[in-house]
Amino acid sequence: MIDLSRIVKRSRAAARSSRPVARGGLLAAAALFLGVFCWQTGNAQDGGNGVRNADHYFRQVQFRRGDFNIDGNVDVSDALGIFNHLFLGGAGTPCENAADSNKDVSIDLTDGVYILGYLFMGGSPPPAPGATECGVELTENALPCESYDACAGDLPLITHVLNRITFGPTEELLTRIQTRSDLLEYIEEQLDFPSDYVQAVDEPELHELIEQLEIGSVPQGPFRNQLMLIERLKGMLVLDAVYSRWQLLHKLSVFWNNHFHTEVGTLRQNFFSRGGRGGSASRANEALFAAMDSDGSNSIDEAEWTSVQQEHPGLAPWNAFRRITEDGQVSLEEFIDQRNIAWWKYARVQEQRAVAASMEQREYDYFRRNAFGNFADLLEGSAKSVAQVIYLNNYENVVSAPNENYAREYLELFSLGVDHVYTQRDIEELAKVFTGWNAGWQLRSLYDATDVLFIGHPEGQNFPLNTRENGGDVFNFPDMRFWSDEDYTWGFHFGNPGRPRRGQPPPSGDGHHSSRKDLFLPLYGGVDSLGNPISPLLSVRIPANESDQTTVSAMSEFDNVLETTVSLRDCAKFISTKLINLLVTDDLGALDKTYGMPAELQAIFDSVDLNDDGRLDSDEWAEPTPDLPNGRPPTVFEELDTDADGLLATLEDQEPDILLDAIAAWYFSGGNIREVLRAILFSDEFLSLKFYRAKVKDPFEAVVSTLRALDVRMNGQNLFGMVSDIEAAGMEQFQFADPTGESEMGFDWMHTVGLLERLKFFNRVANPPQPRDSRGNWNPRDLMNRWRLTSDEFVADYFSLLLFGGDVLEAQKVLAKESYARGNNPENRMRYAVSYLLSLPPFQKQ
């Protein structure tokens, strides 16, 4: 499938003509007799800005040292070959560096002698890369190596891995990572993302660029430029993905953001069009009303409002505010009406959009910071992120009529997978656990520091969340809070733990469900993804609680559920599966299954296999069986029946090795994502060519990989153009309509409209038909000069290496050269060719 010879075999006439040609054997022999034992054939004078192997651009040829006749082995024929070449005019070698057995930067008698010493006298082996391992030259001072076919080179594997753990290879990366061991080192480095990373310090250039574009920073003052509009956040994702050295981290950040998806439009609509419900936001509102009502008339008029508004310019002006009343006097009832709440401060749609985008950014920052951390922290962070609390209606989840939306997705989308372990009954029970959760803002001056409602209010006590990775330190507060300006603090908060008490005004929220809540009970009939009934040991039983109605008590119910959730095997399996889909393949059926079926599973299989024919049919599956739930759901049967033949063979019950390894890593590390990633990325299956180019790039990956490969300079204009190109191709980060988030499956990204929009993008970047199209901010001249890319052959070869790891159909390469001919000057010709090469089928894959 991969023509390796093409990768290393190319010759480049122009470069060769400028290089001192290796002298022939006669000359060498003459020199030898003249007592000149050494002569240099080095390419020190060669051009290429110090890059040694100009013939191969940024790739070096791998070889074995001592293998003069390049047959793959170092043996006596190599020593004889050297002598023959030196003294009898025998043929030279296309890899002089390999012939330089003792690495003294010359080919002479001592090289032959060295080989003989190594082979027969117990002498030292040839210096790196040695006689047995393929490797590249690691020093500047070495002889050239034109080609060495006996070492295939690791380019295909490197391309494969870079396509998966980064947003695409660059010349810089392909220069740096020459061998498999370089590659392993790079994976380790990527996993070793420093926990104290600060972009401004660690990646100042990227930070500066983001600052220049005025994205990524919290604006001073009340939304002066709508700085946080969602387009800017999307732009920041592009910049991070293109430029950051922490590629795997960003890949995972985008993944988590998508896994725990929140949709910014619904977020804005939920909160601002309808207002929050209940909770302490309303209580603050009552206090605010009282503070504003300076004449104690139980209504606020224009003068009262204006006077407060002058002190708090973030508040909507009276004209905007006035719409909630008909008579010009705002009553308490009108003031605290949930549908009006948001109008006090954010009357303009632009401001609301800015706030909603800000919520998204806070959430995204959290995922980025915890991308390699503990899954429990990610799940908890998402559950309590303001964006999520509002998006899936948890802020409206009230005792009198619980809202099941978040509870369902918590189980279905965020932790266990569709219909695994949980049932409708679990959803209803879990919805009760979430009652009283809320998000909102509060006037800081009215904040009662003794009332622990806000997590991490700057003036209050931080809520003691459990962080699982850092030994129980207080949760890193700024991730959870999403807004705090001079006057207001926004955040997740818990509405009201208690019921109304006699003699006191009723709490404005419905508070928390104090009745008992039972989850994951076997009697609900839930089954795991293998069809097993769930163990009673995993049931969560939360007793009724009428006495201890504190926030801490109510929140501990969630801790209880969270702890059980992440300990369920299906949680480990679901998340690991999604990571495998992301990094390895979306075709789980193609993964190796050699570990065999665990004994306990085999026992279950046998007990269900009523006719003992070694296969289960759907009737057997549905048949009530002792110790197993009656009528196991057909959904699970269909899921297990990977070949869809209506029968479950034993093997179909098995899970892939790589998944089992990932689940094991999850268990041993307590759900640590870095360890799960390690299990996947260092697996034999990932580090092979089995899934080489077997995934489809999504539009974000297609755009970003192009920008990385071409090193396109970004500015505000072209960045937003590219964001809209990603959307046109069908991917709307932060704005995807369903809570499922965008798909990770290739079949969802390869369709005609997606491909059409990609083709448009490639052409806009590489060969803009409109000279003023800012996306075409790619300057090919540097590249042309650096590598002297002045012919169709050179351009096709260089980009074939960069974009395809050298693996592209010869016919397509010929067609690319024809495209080159369509231009009317060298730069223009290169633009035509590159636009065409980017449009080729293999570039749509990863």
Added chain:
Amino acid sequence: MNIHTRSVNRRRFLKAGALTFGALGMGSIAPFLQKSLAGDLPPGKKLLFIFLRGAMDAVQAVIPYGDQGQGSAKSYAQARPNIGIARADAHALSNFCSLNPALQGDGEADPKVLDIFNGDVDARGANLAFLHRIGYRNQNRSHFSSQQFWENGIPGNVKLEEGVFNRYITSYLDEERPLQAATLSGNQVVLMKGETLIPVISDVNSLQLADNVQLGTFPTADNPLGTGLKGAYGQAGYNQGVKYNRKTYDTGVALLNNLQFFQDNVLNRPYFPAVDARPYFDAIGNNGFRSNIRDSARLLKQIDDIQIVGCNQGGYDTHGGEDTRFPALMRDLGLALTGLYHDLADIWDDVLVVTMSEFGRTSQENGNRGTDHGEASLCFAMGGAVNGGVYNCSRNNWDNGDLFSTSNGRYVAHRSDYRNVYNEILSRHLGDPDEQMNSIIPNYDNLVNSDRNGYFDPLNFISA
């Protein structure tokens, strides 16, 4: 039940012909055979489906006021004290049920769904049907799963990415029809996924590449390289064993064929909706939906041989704020239907417009003016062949308390299987001369034969 091993019917050999390789002259079936293989489909029949994503609240759209409640099962008004619509505000469809008021208004640019239902718009008669209580056994309440089941036609199979309508097109693929189906959307929907590559179009007018991009020519025996993009995507030498390679190349070929087809046949024929349709189309609030509906009408009118066009309307997951969000959704849908009614007048007898949604919602409202995931769904069906009326929502078939008729007492139980609706659409409207329904809707014959509950009794909203 195994759709992968169903007998390969002869027409499937043509699958790459019409939609992908048709223009290459590489079709493997001799022209004289093509006609005989194409089956005797009724000429010119067309379908437009609109998938209402997010689970449309069926009992809020067509409201069963006649259900007085029974025991602990409440009536509509009792179950929905905050978001319920007063009977006086709704439009009576019968003495049992009424239409959501947002579907009919007096203004010039208000929807006129009631008028269409009553046959009051023009001489076409009453060609609008509401199919209540549509669903399937063991209803799944996950959006993802249930949409998957509605689209692939196999309840329980969450994985199969192959749609009922794609199977139909594949079964009746006809090389002489250059474009038999299209999805108007930013992404492909499962209903249209499958063996035949059906194009997705986000905007008809955007179906072109810049002038400096060379579409070129596909490889031929004389010129095995071809030229331009067609040359690149028409290559056959790639490794077919690598996942998605074939899909990538086929998609490219289909796209390039489509670009050529639209360049030659559609984009050079400007489209203006019928004058009396325009106010309704223009008033649709959601930009994407408006554009997709107009484009759908355009394809149905401008491409003679097109059979199935599909699009989506999203946003129906009304867990909260349904009192403000649902009317806006209904209004957009009503405007779309009214606009289509006028714009498709010339082909009315041949066209069928149908909506579907993955499930209905809880009959009881929740605590924040919303509803949660429920069970039975509602379909709208409109077109010259439709027997107008309200199905499964009358005193004869809806008992008091049926708003809470599922075993857990929370949802409206279904009475008709959704595959039954597909059957009437496909076999009675589009036509199924070769009796392929058992493979288009897997296991259909068995389902019908073993049905003891009337789930597969014909609804007859389209006459046999």
